[in-house]
Amino acid sequence: MSDTSFVRTEMLEEKAPPASTVGLVGWARENLFSSVLNSVVTLLSFAFIAYVLVGLLPWMFQSSWTSKSLTECRELFNATYGTSHGHACWGVVNDRWLQLLYGFYPDHLYWRVNLTLVLTFAALAPILFSEKTPKQFLYLTMAYPFLMPWLLWGGTIWAPVVAALGFVVGYFVFVTVSKVQSGLVTMIATVIAVLVWWLVLAGPVADTLSGILSLSIESVESRKFGGFMLALLLGVVAIGVSLPIGILLALGRLSDLLIVKAICVGFIEFIRGVPLITLLFVASLLLNVFMPPGTNFDIILRVMIMMTLFSAAYMAETIRGGLAALPKGQYEGADSLGLNYWQAQRLIIMPQALKISIPGIVSNFIGIFKDTTLVSIIGLLDVIGLSQAIRADTAWNGIYWELFAFIALLFFVVCFSMSRYSMYLERKLQTGHKR
Amino acid sequence: MNKSVILSAAAVACLSAVGASAGTLDDVKARGKLSCGVASGLVGFATPDANGEWGGFDVSVCRAVAAAVLGDPKAVDFVPTTGKTRFTALASGEIDMLARNTTWTFSRDVDLKFTFVGVNYYDGQGFMVPKELGVSSAKELDGATVCIQTGTTTELNLADFFRTNGISYEPVPIETNAEAQQQYLAGACDVYTTDASGLAATRAAFENPGDHTLLPEIISKEPLGPLVRHGDNEWGDIVRWSLNALITAEELGVTSANIAEMGAGTENPEINRLLGTEGNLGEMLGLSADWAKNAIMAGGNYGEVFEKNIGENTPIGLARGLNAQWTDGGLIYSPPFR
Incomplete structure (x- = not known):
């Protein structure tokens, strides 16, 4: 009996997969050339990319960074490449980049704008990256709304301090009155006290204090604001203020209180029914005519208010979408726990609704940030307005794409960062139960 | 988060609002700055340079008026305006004068209630x-x-x-x-x-x-010129005669090069009246005696301003044409300083 049975006692070595399915070749076969149609599309796409790059790369890199005028650029290109066509004259960016970033802000005060930008990030950190930021940063976040205007506009420090004291006044009135009166009366008394403080008392108090101890830094008029800094300023304010207003409007629209609901619906539908340009024209032209002559209502402030209201109306609808996506059980669950309206909103409804709305909210943010360029139409020299002004210089008359490329880069950096952050946030808040 | 910025700033803005104004001249003097509406960028006429300094043919008119009123051609706040915002800016008092290659037409003068104080460029x-x-x-x-x-x-x-x-x-x-x-x-x-x-x-x-x-x-026909609001004729006079001073200076051969010398007194009584060494023209306007001298020194006479900003030696290269002095067959003509 011969022993013909064969039992393998050890595993075979793993063989390398066929060369055509691994590495670059494998990846390409699977993703780019998996079928005839795919292959054709791939080749066409490559041809298109190559076509674009062949035009774009020489334009970008066979260029001049040092020329002082378009004519100089053209002479240089003619001498070097034989044609003045198809080469970028980056000299304009080199010459004017500070102006494009800071507008007419005095150059010895650029540090204030830079500091404001740094503070913006520091103040946003506890909101954006709450678990990675020390709690102390929250104080900065609270102080930021008062620090930012002071740093940018300058003047005495007492104006923002007195404005901030309005909240302290409100708090004390609230505490005092709530001991003796009901909720509604307290609310009304607080609001009245704060308004009286801001509208009547704040000015004289600030004047008196600055008379005693000046503590002021060089003031800069709104007219000097411009360039990308203006876009960031308008964007940050519109984004920062429109979110809370938008939440309140969304809740108001879903409210059972008839008047609140009517006001919110009316506001949202009116603002959404009107183009942003119209609102900007109202801010720059109509308000001027309505107000008494000599009234100096800052143009940038007017534009800020209009952009914020515009953004808030869209924000409200985005958040309402998030609220509508929540199942009714969540509301009922909150009720069954005995939470009152605001507790339920804060602890149960809003965290979920906002999470659902993140892509929409960030879309809104990016949209309103890009819409800030519309202010060039009402004569504010933001980056787009400045690009026209620069083109009016005889040295740079006729330059076009270089300026827009630079502006596009500035906006891309900011908008892309926002978009990436929103994806990070979505991943972070992912709780697993996808519907 | 930033709600309080808006509120506090609005409160400050409301409080700092000043009452109705007396006259534009007094306002400008009190402010120490002339607020002048210009184009937000027009080759040769109004454009900011890399340092944010405005320059150009229309800008020179603003600077001349600022020099005449305040003695300092740099005491100007330039307000960039667009074709759509310019008239409201002027009518609402946001700017004291508009020098933004604006065509003098019937309806703008009569219906929009502006006073065109003269023509600084005849275009077509x-x-x-x-x-x-x-x-x-x-x-x-x-x-x-x-x-x-x-x-x-x-x-x-x-x-x-x-x-x-x-x-x-x-x-x-x-x-x-x-x-x-x-x-x-x-x-x-x-x-x-x-x-x-x-x-x-x-x-x-x-x-x-x-x-x-x-x-x-x-x-x-596109006669372009500076304009002011209806209703303040004294201010209109100042802008009108500041422009006329530049034009007359060219006619009389007063340039930024020889003005210091001529300002000491010349044989020509009209030059003397213009530069304030004779007569009291400045006093009549409510300005200093050397108002016109300051205006001319701001950027030179009309011809110099033209040559520097849009003339044949600039890349724009415009010939004087209609904008030559009337003595050279053009339309530029100033009433006499008397």
Whole structure:
């Protein structure tokens, strides 16, 4: 009996997969050339990319960074490449980049704008990256709304301090009155006290204090604001203020209180029914005519208010979408726990609704940030307005794409960062139960 | 988060609002700065340089007025205005005067209630065509596509011109001069029409200016000048005579080079009256005696301002033409200083 049975006692070595399915070749076969149609599309796409790059790369890199005028650029290109066509004259960016970033802000005060930008990030950190930021940063976040205007506009420090004291006044009135009166009366008394403080008392108090101890830094008029800094300023304010207003409007629209609901619906539908340009024209032209002559209502402030209201109306609808996506059980669950309206909103409804709305909210943010360029139409020299002004210089008359490329880069950096952050946030808040 | 910024700033803004104004002159003196509306960027007429300093032909008028009133040509807040915002800015008092190549027309003067204090540039609408089109007169443009800025008087002038001559055209509407430049060079239209000064500036920026030609026809009158609000004639007088001082200075041969010498007194009584060594013209305006001298020293006389900003030695290269002194066959003419 011969022993013909064969039992393998050890595993075979793993063989390398066929060369055509691994590495670059494998990846390409699977993703780019998996079928005839795919292959054709791939080749066409490559041809298109190559076509674009062949035009774009020489334009970008066979260029001049040092020329002082378009004519100089053209002479240089003619001498070097034989044609003045198809080469970028980056000299304009080199010459004017500070102006494009800071507008007419005095150059010895650029540090204030830079500091404001740094503070913006520091103040946003506890909101954006709450678990990675020390709690102390929250104080900065609270102080930021008062620090930012002071740093940018300058003047005495007492104006923002007195404005901030309005909240302290409100708090004390609230505490005092709530001991003796009901909720509604307290609310009304607080609001009245704060308004009286801001509208009547704040000015004289600030004047008196600055008379005693000046503590002021060089003031800069709104007219000097411009360039990308203006876009960031308008964007940050519109984004920062429109979110809370938008939440309140969304809740108001879903409210059972008839008047609140009517006001919110009316506001949202009116603002959404009107183009942003119209609102900007109202801010720059109509308000001027309505107000008494000599009234100096800052143009940038007017534009800020209009952009914020515009953004808030869209924000409200985005958040309402998030609220509508929540199942009714969540509301009922909150009720069954005995939470009152605001507790339920804060602890149960809003965290979920906002999470659902993140892509929409960030879309809104990016949209309103890009819409800030519309202010060039009402004569504010933001980056787009400045690009026209620069083109009016005889040295740079006729330059076009270089300026827009630079502006596009500035906006891309900011908008892309926002978009990436929103994806990070979505991943972070992912709780697993996808519907 | 930032709600309080708005509230506090609004409160501050409301509080700092000042009451109704007495007269523009007093306001300007109290403020220490002239608020002057200019174009937000127009080649040769108003443009900020890399340091944010404004310069240009219209800007020089602002500087001359500031020098006459405040003694300092730099004491000007330049407010960039667009074609749409300029009149409201002036009417609402946001600016004290407007020097933004604005055409003096009946309705702007009468209906919008502005006072045009004079003309600092006589312009007219022209046509630019590529040489290879082989056209030598605007009347040969039958069936042409024309790039035209929308919402301007040029659009109406164009329609009038083609209708009067019984020929047809196809408009290509565009928004800004820069866009027009791109469209025209890309061949989207055969002809580009706007004010002749603008055409010259546009052509100067081309890679091959020699390939394009300006047609001889000028189809409209565009007297451009500074303007102020109705209702403050004293202020209007100041702006008017500051402009006239520049014009008279050229006529009398007063330049920024010799003004110091002439300011000491000359044989010519009109120069003396202009520069304040004789008579009391400054006092009549409510200004100092050397107001006109300051205005001229701000940027030179009319001719010097012209040559420096838009004249034949600049890339724009405009000839004086209609804007020569009346003694040289132009239309620039100032009433006498007496």
